[in-house]
Amino acid sequence: MLDQTMLGYYLYRLLGLVVPLIPPGLGYPLATRLGDLFHRLDNGTRANVYDNVTHVLEARSWNLKANSQQPVTSSQKAVGDSEAIVRGVFHNMAKNYYDLFRVPTLSLAEIDRLVKVEGWEHVERALSKGKGLIVVSAHFGNTDIVAQVLALREIPVVVPAEHLKPEVLYRYVCSLRASKGIRLIPIDGPLLELCRALRRNEVVGLAADRDITESGIVVDFFGAPALLADGYAQLSLRTGAPIIVGFSQRLPDNTFVAHLEPPLEWEVTGDRDRDVRVGVEKVVAIMERYIGEQPEQWVMSVPIWRTANS
Numbered sequence: 084m085l086d087q088t089m090l091g092y093y094l095y096r097l098l099g100l101v102v103p104l105i106p107p108g109l110g111y112p113l114a115t116r117l118g119d120l121f122h123r124l125d126n127g128t129r130a131n132v133y134d135n136v137t138h139v140l141e142a143r144s145w146n147l148k149a150n151s152q153q154p155v156t157s158s159q160k161a162v163g164d165s166e167a168i169v170r171g172v173f174h175n176m177a178k179n180y181y182d183l184f185r186v187p188t189l190s191l192a193e194i195d196r197l198v199k200v201e202g203w204e205h206v207e208r209a210l211s212k213g214k215g216l217i218v219v220s221a222h223f224g225n226t227d228i229v230a231q232v233l234a235l236r237e238i239p240v241v242v243p244a245e246h247l248k249p250e251v252l253y254r255y256v257c258s259l260r261a262s263k264g265i266r267l268i269p270i271d272g273p274l275l276e277l278c279r280a281l282r283r284n285e286v287v288g289l290a291a292d293r294d295i296t297e298s299g300i301v302v303d304f305f306g307a308p309a310l311l312a313d314g315y316a317q318l319s320l321r322t323g324a325p326i327i328v329g330f331s332q333r334l335p336d337n338t339f340v341a342h343l344e345p346p347l348e349w350e351v352t353g354d355r356d357r358d359v360r361v362g363v364e365k366v367v368a369i370m371e372r373y374i375g376e377q378p379e380q381w382v383m384s385v386p387i388w389r390t391a392n393s
Contacts, residue, residue, distance in 0.1 A: 092252040099259065102184035110181050111337050118177035122170055131386045132172050136165050138388055139378045142305035142371075171379030175224075175333060179382060183227045187262035194231045194263070198331075202343030205327055206286075209346050210238070215281030215324040219315045219347075221292035221370050222383045224331030227260055229341050230288065234264035239285040241277060243270035245295055270295055274314075281324045289315040291328075291366050292374075292383060300360060304367055305375070309387050316362035319347075320355065328366055330373045333380060344369060 105113065122129055189197075209216045220226060233240045244260070246269040247253040257267040265288075268276055277287050294312040301308045319326050326347040332340045349361050374381045 088249050089251075092249060092255065095252060095255055098180075099184050099255070102181060103188040105181075107337060110185075111178055114177040114181040115174045118173035118175075119170065121177065122173040128384050129169065129173075131384055132169050133165065134386045134389065135381070135383050136168050136172065136378055138305045138307055139374060139381070140165055140168070142307075143375050145306065168379045172382055175380055176382045176384065178333070178337065179225050179227065182225055183256075183259055186227055186231065186259055189228070189231075191231075191235050191263065194228060195235055196338075198229050198232050198339045198341055200232055200341045200343065202329075202341075202345070205343050205345050206238075209325045209327060210284060210286075212325065213284050214322065215284050216286045217281070217315050217319055217324050217326045218286055218288045218343075219291045219326055219328050219366055220288065220330060221290060221374065222381065223292075223373060223377075224333050224380050224382075225339055226331055229331035229339050230260075230265060231263045232341060233286055239280070239283070240265045240288055241280040241285060242267050242288040243274065243277070244268070246271045277318060278322055281318075281322045287318070287324070289318075291315060291363075292370060292381075293385065293387065300363060302360065302363055302367055304387065305371055307388050311363065311367065311387075313359050313363050315366070316359045319362065320351065320358055326362070326366070328369045332377070342373075 102110070206216065206218075230240070230242070242260075242265060244253075244257060244267040247256060253269070261267050268274070280287055289312070291312055294310050296312075297310065299310055299312040299314070301310050303309075304311060315326060318324065328344040328347060330342045332342065334340065347362065347365055349358070349365055351358050
């Protein structure tokens with residue numbers, strides 16, 4: 084009997100063979116239709132995404148009330164908006180899977196054509212200090228293709244990745260994402276390599292919108308407490324490496340823009356707990372801006388707020 088834990092691996096390997104043969108003109112519309120299918124069939128993920136989107140829209144609605152004298156969106160329209168946004172999240176998740184399997188077959192010239200970078204001067208300025216660079220992002224837009232722009236510029240990158248099971252699946256997914264030179268290490272393993280990479284003046288990429296190891300802190304995120312990662316702030320305080328917050332954005336034609344913010348600035352007082360919290364809160368404020376403007380691009384399929392309240 085076939086080991087059920089291996090089915091996902093064999094499916095990924097099959098998709099890895101087939102998907103690169105599908106041209107984007109057909110692949111993206113097909114991914115959108117598959118997103119609709121999984122939106123209908125995957126009740127658990129749909130409920131998670133709906134919960135996340137609802138938090139975002141409710142916080143955005145309260146901000147509109149606070150900052151405008153004009154009537155705000157009715158509750159009935161808000162429900163319709165959330166349903167459309169949730170479908171958009173499923174569309175973008177499916178497109179991201181299509182892109183993931185294409186990464187190894189894309190040339191660096193094709194990646195350069197697909198990705199426009201705004202704020203690259205911030206990266207150059209940060210690396211000129213010789214302490215490495217921590218790039219903090221979220222599950223937003225597309226990172227599998229956009230992150231390759233660092234490899235395109237011959238900048239070494241190390242990224243901790245969720246340790247999928249079985250092990251062969253984890254290794255295969257890492258091989259797809261690392262095909263252009265990005266190095267991935269398991270997020271549940273020793274992270275000393277991150278400090279070593281920064282000492283070599285390399286780039287470390289970390290996500291701020293999900294705390295996989297459940298070792299972060301609870302902060303207000305879109306007006307409600309959420310357990311979020313704080314490793315990037317801890318790492319910056321330990322090594323002196325600057326932090327840049329960056330977001331990828333999928334455009335209507337399925338090209339991308341990488342938005343790189345100026346290096347994060349916050350006062351370091353020596354009170355580690357306080358300094359970490361302030362750093363996280365500054366990153367959260369930037370995340371709220373990007374996610375609030377385009378929640379359909381926040382491809383988060385686990386319930387962020389339920390984790391903090393459980």
